[in-house]
Amino acid sequence: MIFELLAGNLTHGLLLGGVYGVATMGLSLIFGVINVVNVGHGQFIMVGAFVTLILFTALGLSPVIAIPVALIIGMALGFLFFYTVMRKLIKAPELASLLATFAVGILLEELAKLIFGADFRGYYWDVGKIILPFTTIPMSKLYAFIGSIAIALFLYFWFSKTRSGTAVRSVIEDSEGARVCGVNVDWIYALSFAIGIGITVMSGVLLTMFIPVGINPYMGGAYTLKAFVIAVLGGLTSPYGAFFAGLIFGLVENGAYTLFALIPGVAPFSLTVSLAFWMLFFLLLVKPTGLLGKK
Amino acid sequence: MKKNIVKYYPLIPVLAVYLIMFLIGFFMPGMWQMVALLAFYCALGQSWNIFMGMTGYVDFGYVTFIALGTYGMSLGITYFSQFEWLGMGIIVIGLILAMFLAALAALLEAAIALRLRGAYFAIACIGINEGLRYFIEGAKIWGGSEGLIFFGALTQSLGRETVNQLTTFWADFSVFVIAALAAFLNMHYMRSKIGYALTAVREDEDAAKVMGVNTTKYKTLAFLTSGLLGAAVGAMAWGLKLGHVYPGDVFVIHYTIECIVVVLLGGAGTLLGPVVGGLIYGLSKYWLAIIMPGFQLLIFAPIIIIIIVAFPEGVIGVLKQRVKRTALEKYIV
Numbered sequence: 001m002i003f004e005l006l007a008g009n010l011t012h013g014l015l016l017g018g019v020y021g022v023a024t025m026g027l028s029l030i031f032g033v034i035n036v037v038n039v040g041h042g043q044f045i046m047v048g049a050f051v052t053l054i055l056f057t058a059l060g061l062s063p064v065i066a067i068p069v070a071l072i073i074g075m076a077l078g079f080l081f082f083y084t085v086m087r088k089l090i091k092a093p094e095l096a097s098l099l100a101t102f103a104v105g106i107l108l109e110e111l112a113k114l115i116f117g118a119d120f121r122g123y124y125w126d127v128g129k130i131i132l133p134f135t136t137i138p139m140s141k142l143y144a145f146i147g148s149i150a151i152a153l154f155l156y157f158w159f160s161k162t163r164s165g166t167a168v169r170s171v172i173e174d175s176e177g178a179r180v181c182g183v184n185v186d187w188i189y190a191l192s193f194a195i196g197i198g199i200t201v202m203s204g205v206l207l208t209m210f211i212p213v214g215i216n217p218y219m220g221g222a223y224t225l226k227a228f229v230i231a232v233l234g235g236l237t238s239p240y241g242a243f244f245a246g247l248i249f250g251l252v253e254n255g256a257y258t259l260f261a262l263i264p265g266v267a268p269f270s271l272t273v274s275l276a277f278w279m280l281f282f283l284l285l286v287k288p289t290g291l292l293g294k295k
Numbered sequence: 296m297k298k299n300i301v302k303y304y305p306l307i308p309v310l311a312v313y314l315i316m317f318l319i320g321f322f323m324p325g326m327w328q329m330v331a332l333l334a335f336y337c338a339l340g341q342s343w344n345i346f347m348g349m350t351g352y353v354d355f356g357y358v359t360f361i362a363l364g365t366y367g368m369s370l371g372i373t374y375f376s377q378f379e380w381l382g383m384g385i386i387v388i389g390l391i392l393a394m395f396l397a398a399l400a401a402l403l404e405a406a407i408a409l410r411l412r413g414a415y416f417a418i419a420c421i422g423i424n425e426g427l428r429y430f431i432e433g434a435k436i437w438g439g440s441e442g443l444i445f446f447g448a449l450t451q452s453l454g455r456e457t458v459n460q461l462t463t464f465w466a467d468f469s470v471f472v473i474a475a476l477a478a479f480l481n482m483h484y485m486r487s488k489i490g491y492a493l494t495a496v497r498e499d500e501d502a503a504k505v506m507g508v509n510t511t512k513y514k515t516l517a518f519l520t521s522g523l524l525g526a527a528v529g530a531m532a533w534g535l536k537l538g539h540v541y542p543g544d545v546f547v548i549h550y551t552i553e554c555i556v557v558v559l560l561g562g563a564g565t566l567l568g569p570v571v572g573g574l575i576y577g578l579s580k581y582w583l584a585i586i587m588p589g590f591q592l593l594i595f596a597p598i599i600i601i602i603i604v605a606f607p608e609g610v611i612g613v614l615k616q617r618v619k620r621t622a623l624e625k626y627i628v
Binding site: 031035036037039084085088089092093094095096098099100102103104106107109110111114221225228229232236260265266267268269270271272273274276277278280281284285 | 347351353355407408410411413414415417418419421422423425426427428429430432433434435439440548552555556559563590592593595596597599600603604607
């Protein structure tokens with residue numbers, strides 16, 4: 001019985017983990033390239049969720065179409081945000097960039113509240129389901145998982161095979177060296193920031209398949225914190241590390257929830273969230289370069 | 296001896312501002328609540344600035360200390376108010392518990408997180424804050440997410456009249472005292488070996504280490520001081536004044552952000568900065584809440600961004616440059 005439950009929850013955890021991975025890749029990319037922790041990260045996920053919701057409910061378009069739309073909106077937001085705010089803060093002390101990204105997060109939250117109100121919303125994308133012996137998986141979740149793998153692979157090929165991807169990697173490695181070799185570092189900063197935000201907004205689309213009635217202007221904060229844990233797990237500067245760490249995190253989260261639920265007299269949900277942060281803290285302590293990061 | 300006093304001159308404008316605020320609140324009817332709010336922001340800014348201003352480390356989880364302070368006071372009152380003979384002693388016990396919890400957290404955090412730098416440190420601090428909050432909720436200790444409500448217990452053991460006095464006057468008054476104490480400690484650290492060591496840490500930690508500065512010791516000291524002051528503010532302004540505590544209300548990163556905004560508005564690493572920042576932030580928040588309730592954050596967010604981008608030194612940072620080589624130089628630090 002418990003094993004069935006565990007197997008079922010771990011399956012869901014793996015599917016969600018893929019989305020977590022994509023949701024964190026942007027954070028890692030931005031930290032890797034411009035060395036800024038985007039504290040307003042989750043709010044961009046919220047933007048993606050609202051994009052999907054509007055396309056689905058107002059225009060009747062499927063979430064599949066929302067993915068490219070979210071990428072375009074996200075990249076536009078990324079460029080806007082980079083050229084108006086972040087460009088001047090790359091060399092500034094952390095205090096400035098942390099506060100600025102947080103303020104942008106608040107701005108997005110408040111704008112979303114102004115436009116859509118503070119209610120919880122959701123939509124239901126009915127595309128059938130798969131029945132396994134131990135659990136039932138809605139096809140929408142499976143599509144989200146496939147989508148997350150596709151996005152991760154796409155990013156992988158962009159990184160390793162294209163010219164601009166190689167330039168980004170060189171900037172992560174050594175920005176001064178890259179500048180000397182003729183890489184337009186300032187453009188790479190802007191581009192990778194925009195792509196980072198773009199992926200994040202896109203992950204918001206995928207995430208909506210997992211939260212049937214959880215779309216809300218203030219949903220982002222929780223995901224910012226989860227993304228921190230995942231990013232540190234993956235080594236903080238490595239987007240692929242982040243993807244695999246996302247899978248691990250999804251499994252751990254759902255597995256731990258199942259086990260905590262067996263303990264009488266506790267609130268398993270909160271304990272699971274708390275476990276994630278103790279994990280983060282412990283990890284920073286023993287291996288700040290991340291589980292999958294290099295020494 | 297004279298030289299010793301001279302070095303505390305910059306405290307004069309700070310204390311003068313606090314005194315004026317207090318007098319306005321005390322003698323002008325209806326002003327006390329606003330003045331108390333301003334003192335709250337000044338005290339928190341000043342306390343946060345002790346650590347950040349001198350070391351350059353950004354403690355994003357500072358609210359942990361405020362929250363633990365609140366819990367200390369709440370626990371003290373909840374569990375000790377049944378002993379009638381303690382009387383006002385329960386508040387002292389609450390404050391001691393607040394200090395104890397905050398010290399424990401600060402030392403643990405310092406031992407572990409302070410080895411990290413920059414973004415990693417900020418993330419670790421957020422992690423500790425959230426971890427604690429959800430642990431309290433999840434393991435259902437200290438009332439779990441239902442929190443502790445002890446206003447009734449407090450009234451029962453001290454009497455309605457006393458409690459009224461305590462919550463409407465003495466709780467706020469003690470925030471003034473903490474603010475002044477924070478300013479004094481900040482000044483004291485700045486003008487002693489501790490300050491020089493911490494400045495060295497801020498400029499180049501590795502170099503400071505090589506030169507034989509015990510960076511860990513001084514960083515821990517500043518961290519602890521900053522945390523204890525924050526906990527005292529929490530114990531008084533949230534614990535004693537409100538009479539209840541819920542984990543979801545106190546372990547909220549937004550309050551750290553408020554501290555940062557206060558410090559940044561006034562000027563990071565300056566003594567007068569948090570006071571000016573606290574006044575500007577507190578007044579504008581108070582005013583915005585009146586003229587457009589519900590939209591404060593929408594207005595604040597772009598303002599914060601503009602300030603960071605356009606003038607990161609803050610009001611006092613700019614003023615300090617202006618008064619260089621004038622008679623005022625001694626007073627504005």
